[in-house]
Amino acid sequence: MSYGSRKGNVELREVVVEFDGRTGTVRAVEQLNLSVPSGQFVAVLGPSGCGKSTLLNVVAGFIAPTFGEALLDAQRIVKPGAERGVVFQQPTLFPWKSVRENIALGPRMAGLRAAEVERVTRHFMELVGLTLFADQYPDALSGGMQQRVGIARTLANNPSVLLMDEPFGALDAQTRELMQESLLRIWEKNRTTLLFVTHDIEEAIFLADRVILMSARPGRVIADIAVNLIRPRPASVVDSAEFLRLKKTCRELIRTESIKAFEEQEHAAA
Amino acid sequence: MASAHTNAEEGVLPATRTATLTSSRWKEVGLRLALYLSLPGFLLLWQLVSTSGAVNRILTPAPTDVVTAITRAMRDGTLLVDVGWSVTRVIAGYAVGAALGIVTGLLTARFKLIDNLLSPTLQTLRPIPPIAIVPLTIIWFGLTEGAKYFLIAWGVFFVLWIATYMGVRRINPLLIRAAQSLGVPEKKMLREVIFPGALPYIAVGLRTSVTIAFYSLVAAEVAGAFAGIAYRVNVSHQNMQTSLMIGSLLVLGLISAAADYAFNIVARRVVFWH
Numbered sequence: 001m002s003y004g005s006r007k008g009n010v011e012l013r014e015v016v017v018e019f020d021g022r023t024g025t026v027r028a029v030e031q032l033n034l035s036v037p038s039g040q041f042v043a044v045l046g047p048s049g050c051g052k053s054t055l056l057n058v059v060a061g062f063i064a065p066t067f068g069e070a071l072l073d074a075q076r077i078v079k080p081g082a083e084r085g086v087v088f089q090q091p092t093l094f095p096w097k098s099v100r101e102n103i104a105l106g107p108r109m110a111g112l113r114a115a116e117v118e119r120v121t122r123h124f125m126e127l128v129g130l131t132l133f134a135d136q137y138p139d140a141l142s143g144g145m146q147q148r149v150g151i152a153r154t155l156a157n158n159p160s161v162l163l164m165d166e167p168f169g170a171l172d173a174q175t176r177e178l179m180q181e182s183l184l185r186i187w188e189k190n191r192t193t194l195l196f197v198t199h200d201i202e203e204a205i206f207l208a209d210r211v212i213l214m215s216a217r218p219g220r221v222i223a224d225i226a227v228n229l230i231r232p233r234p235a236s237v238v239d240s241a242e243f244l245r246l247k248k249t250c251r252e253l254i255r256t257e258s259i260k261a262f263e264e265q266e267h268a269a270a
Numbered sequence: 271m272a273s274a275h276t277n278a279e280e281g282v283l284p285a286t287r288t289a290t291l292t293s294s295r296w297k298e299v300g301l302r303l304a305l306y307l308s309l310p311g312f313l314l315l316w317q318l319v320s321t322s323g324a325v326n327r328i329l330t331p332a333p334t335d336v337v338t339a340i341t342r343a344m345r346d347g348t349l350l351v352d353v354g355w356s357v358t359r360v361i362a363g364y365a366v367g368a369a370l371g372i373v374t375g376l377l378t379a380r381f382k383l384i385d386n387l388l389s390p391t392l393q394t395l396r397p398i399p400p401i402a403i404v405p406l407t408i409i410w411f412g413l414t415e416g417a418k419y420f421l422i423a424w425g426v427f428f429v430l431w432i433a434t435y436m437g438v439r440r441i442n443p444l445l446i447r448a449a450q451s452l453g454v455p456e457k458k459m460l461r462e463v464i465f466p467g468a469l470p471y472i473a474v475g476l477r478t479s480v481t482i483a484f485y486s487l488v489a490a491e492v493a494g495a496f497a498g499i500a501y502r503v504n505v506s507h508q509n510m511q512t513s514l515m516i517g518s519l520l521v522l523g524l525i526s527a528a529a530d531y532a533f534n535i536v537a538r539r540v541v542f543w544h
Binding site for chain 2 (some may be wrong): 060061062079080081082084085086088090092094095096105106109110137138139153154157
């Protein structure tokens, strides 16, 4: 296997994740294989509890797979690291740090000189439109603004992979749409490998190059769908015939899967 | 019929409302008055009872006697010396106890080995009231300043140990994950996340233990000292200087309240996000 000169190739091989539950061992992810080449925007789509967040946590290095392995640029992932930036569902900003200090943390830890830290911080505050709020503390910001800081903070580290776990899930519909568009704008500029977990079909298709559909627990890949919509992607793309076709395909696959899961539950209960 | 009914109601309603407003205003004035009269009223009553001849004025001196006694202590310098000794003891014991408590709290909350090694012993010692170990401190340190520092530090230590421990344990685990993903190395985690994350709890512990420090101070000075404000309370008791004793008690309360107030202000500025 040969990797290009660009970084950010993610590889999951036969990954199984088990948790110790109250009723014994629960298998969250079942023998998952996934290969994401550098620069691809991949949406991981599935119902809640399908193990898609678990998958992301494995790549982030927060949890170790029970079997199999996760690799970044042929290096085995064993712990969290700055080359894999994570944006959580909740903004998880440091409440005692201002917007500027939150964004500056990564560059500072990377050992950049003070002037360079300042330059990078300023750049990413501008990118997410928060320069005027540089000295505000997270409590004073709206949910959408906090999440923008969360994204800027991660980007400021120049990671080779971005991992986003339903980052817009807690936002209201309007803010959510604006955030999706601004994420696209930012991503289309630097094209980092991006793994984006969501349960929203439209969000997945609107953003990604590729949609990975996961089954209900234990999570397996049930479909790997290429999204060949134009880039840069305009907001109006959601009205295109191709978008609607993809949406229909995803919905039907999820529906079949949900019914199967539901019947299995009924069966188990009976 | 219907309209007459409505008119009658309209005629009644405003009058009722006015009456309610007036009575609530009087109520408010009354409540305020009670608030402002509380302390002067108490002092006046005390003065009247003490000077009436119904009680022994040496055992129950009037507020004016207390003021005289304290003014005298101020003039001859003994009050300043007493306050100086007491405040020094509280500051020294408090600083040592708080520093050790915070460090121990951070270590036991972060490292399982240290937790297992220290916590069972500390949990066994913690419920013992500081006052109860006074005799032991005298055996170990004699009537030295070290004994007083130790006793005050002892009480403060446990409050801060528990407060810091809880503070660290209640940090949102996602904040730690976020920090790891941003490249914060383990050895910098304490400074960047753990300590500031626990700070709201530590601040509460610091404030609570001010009171504990003063309790311990009283125990230490009553047990054996040669100066100090609680020592003065004890000695004036032996000399039947009841006025000086009451005056010293009030000074002690005043210092303790001032320390608490100052701490509250500092805590609010340090833990501004909470």
